Amino acid sequence: MTTVNIKDCSSWDQAWQETHKQHGDQDISMWDSRAPSFAGNALGNAGKRRTEQVIGWLDQLGVRFEGATVLDIGSGPGAFAVPFALRSAQVTAVELVTSILGGY
Numbered sequence: 001m002t003t004v005n006i007k008d009c010s011s012w013d014q015a016w017q018e019t020h021k022q023h024g025d026q027d028i029s030m031w032d033s034r035a036p037s038f039a040g041n042a043l044g045n046a047g048k049r050r051t052e053q054v055i056g057w058l059d060q061l062g063v064r065f066e067g068a069t070v071l072d073i074g075s076g077p078g079a080f081a082v083p084f085a086l087r088s089a090q091v092t093a094v095e096l097v098t099s100i101l102g103g104y
Contacts, residue, residue, distance in 0.1 A: 035100040042079040051079050055087075065089040076100050 017028055031038075065087035072081040075093035077100060085091045 031097045032099055035097055038100055039077040044077050047079055051083055054080070055083060 015062045065084055066082075066089070068089040070081070070084050070091045072078075072084070072091060072093045075081045075095045078093060081091045081093035
């Protein structure tokens with residue numbers, strides 16, 4: 001797992017490159033076929049715990065959401081976008097696979 005310095009763009013680029021090496025180019029149809037279970041997993045108990053862990057980690061790093069601008073690419077059903085917005089961040093969520101959005 002790569003450690004990302006949230007203030008260093010090259011750190012994010014390195015994380016992206018490593019992820020892309022592991023997963024390659026994935027066709028949108030793969031995500032479309034996973035959409036029904038993905039939304040349930042992301043918003044279920046395990047997904048909520050993961051979201052809380054990530055937010056706790058960001059809190060420990062001193063990240064403040066109030067007044068922040070967040071771009072959530074591949075937002076899925078909003079597992080991160082919604083909690084960030086509830087913490088007063090201005091959030092733009094982008095999701096290519098519309099079936100993953102559930103009832104939104």
